[in-house]
Amino acid sequence: MPDEDKSPATTERISACVLTFNEESKIERCLRSLTWCDELVIMDSFSTDGTLEICRRYTDRVYQHAWLGYVGQRNLVREMTVHPWILFLDADEEVSTGLIQEIKAELQAGKPHHYVGFEFPRQVYYLGRWIRHGEWYPDVKLRLFKKNNGRTEGEEPHDHVIVNGPVKRLRNPLYHYTYDDIRDHLDTLNRFSTITAQQKFVQESPFRWADLLLRPPIRFLKGYFVRLGFLDGMHGLIIAMLNSYGVFIKYAKLWEMNHKSRGRFDILPAVFPRAKTKTPDRTP
Numbered sequence: 001m002p003d004e005d006k007s008p009a010t011t012e013r014i015s016a017c018v019l020t021f022n023e024e025s026k027i028e029r030c031l032r033s034l035t036w037c038d039e040l041v042i043m044d045s046f047s048t049d050g051t052l053e054i055c056r057r058y059t060d061r062v063y064q065h066a067w068l069g070y071v072g073q074r075n076l077v078r079e080m081t082v083h084p085w086i087l088f089l090d091a092d093e094e095v096s097t098g099l100i101q102e103i104k105a106e107l108q109a110g111k112p113h114h115y116v117g118f119e120f121p122r123q124v125y126y127l128g129r130w131i132r133h134g135e136w137y138p139d140v141k142l143r144l145f146k147k148n149n150g151r152t153e154g155e156e157p158h159d160h161v162i163v164n165g166p167v168k169r170l171r172n173p174l175y176h177y178t179y180d181d182i183r184d185h186l187d188t189l190n191r192f193s194t195i196t197a198q199q200k201f202v203q204e205s206p207f208r209w210a211d212l213l214l215r216p217p218i219r220f221l222k223g224y225f226v227r228l229g230f231l232d233g234m235h236g237l238i239i240a241m242l243n244s245y246g247v248f249i250k251y252a253k254l255w256e257m258n259h260k261s262r263g264r265f266d267i268l269p270a271v272f273p274r275a276k277t278k279t280p281d282r283t284p
Contacts, residue, residue: 012107015039015081015147016089019073023091024050026177031058033095036104037087043077051091070159074152081147088143088152088161090176093122098172103144106168116165117145123173127181127235134229134236135222135243141174142167155199157192182238189246197253207258212251220244 121138229236
């Protein structure tokens with residue numbers, strides 16, 4: 001259980017920020033791990049389940065705003081905080097006890113340091129076990145930073161914090177309780193690949209056959225062999241294969257968008273005629 005002891009008198013003040021949307025099954029674990037922070041700010045995208053009720057048990061700083069994307073939503077909630085340090089968490093994440101103690105030690109009031117941000121590894125819990133190799137570990141994230149020295153940037157759906165100053169890496173992990181099952185994993189890959197393909201299409205990035213044919217196997221080889229994903233057994237194989245699949249469908253969707261925009265699909269009925277169907281008889 002994370003240490004819930006607040007110590008505002010001995011540490012620099014921290015505002016924790018969490019984005020939510022229909023997270024009633026995971027949000028309480030996240031919020032419980034943040035009770036040691038000096039402020040907790042929630043930005044919800046109009047949840048329709050019990051998320052808001054749970055959040056209001058932990059803080060009265062609960063707001064709602066239409067989804068602006070990960071980058072826009074994080075920068076919006078950042079501006080609603082009052083303390084000098086910002087800690088970002090996703091609703092399916094949890095601050096480990098060890099990480100809490102490290103952060104408190106680093107931000108002791110009056111302790112001289114030159115850092116404007118802290119990054120730490122994120123460890124994923126997937127299909128009943130912790131993942132310790134492959135592309136998912138150590139998945140280092142910069143999530144704690146001085147409000148006046150950093151902001152969120154990146155391309156959807158991959159946001160990251162940029163700071164103008166030195167960053168220190170901490171040792172203990174942030175826990176990530178990711179996909180509920182393989183179906184959930186595939187649903188997310190489908191959603192994220194669409195977002196990424198749409199961005200490439202809007203930016204007029206050209207479709208290249210080399211991307212479609214070479215990037216997926218390279219991604220698999222990197223995760224499974226180079227990053228030692230095979231040491232996680234069947235879990236490592238599934239992760240590497242699905243990461244590769246996610247790359248493939250991203251470029252396949254970009255190809256589809258390019259062809260649709262040029263009217264290329266108009267020729268398909270002529271090349272592959274549909275089977276004739278009998279008109280339903282409406283006579284009684």
